[in-house]
Amino acid sequence: MAEKKTTKAAAEKATTVKKAATKKTAAKKVEVVINAETVGFKAGDVYQALFAAEKALTVKQIAKAAKISEEETLLGMGWLFKEGKIKEDNALFTLA
Numbered sequence: 001m002a003e004k005k006t007t008k009a010a011a012e013k014a015t016t017v018k019k020a021a022t023k024k025t026a027a028k029k030v031e032v033v034i035n036a037e038t039v040g041f042k043a044g045d046v047y048q049a050l051f052a053a054e055k056a057l058t059v060k061q062i063a064k065a066a067k068i069s070e071e072e073t074l075l076g077m078g079w080l081f082k083e084g085k086i087k088e089d090n091a092l093f094t095l096a
Helices: 002-023 036-053 058-064 070-082
Strands: 086-089 092-095
Touching: 036 058, 036 070, 036 086, 036 092, 058 070, 070 086
Parallel strands: none
Antiparallel strands: 086 092
8 A cells, every 4th residue: 555655646746747847848939910010019119118218228128118028029129220219239228
């Protein structure tokens, strides 16, 4: 009987470890629609986040402030770079 209890406990522990490992390695999928309208809206989100912050921010900080994904942030930043609206200094971004 003791062997069965030990085996069952070991199996439960192994299952728990496996579940935890699966959660850590699961990649988060982000689907972004790319067209002029949505990219323009993301550019507006990025611009507003930088304007409100009144200081230089990283991509991650901009995404958090704008409440959009980092991928969407990069799309919006591309638009703003093209228009000369933002500038980069040592991986920090500000309004131009």
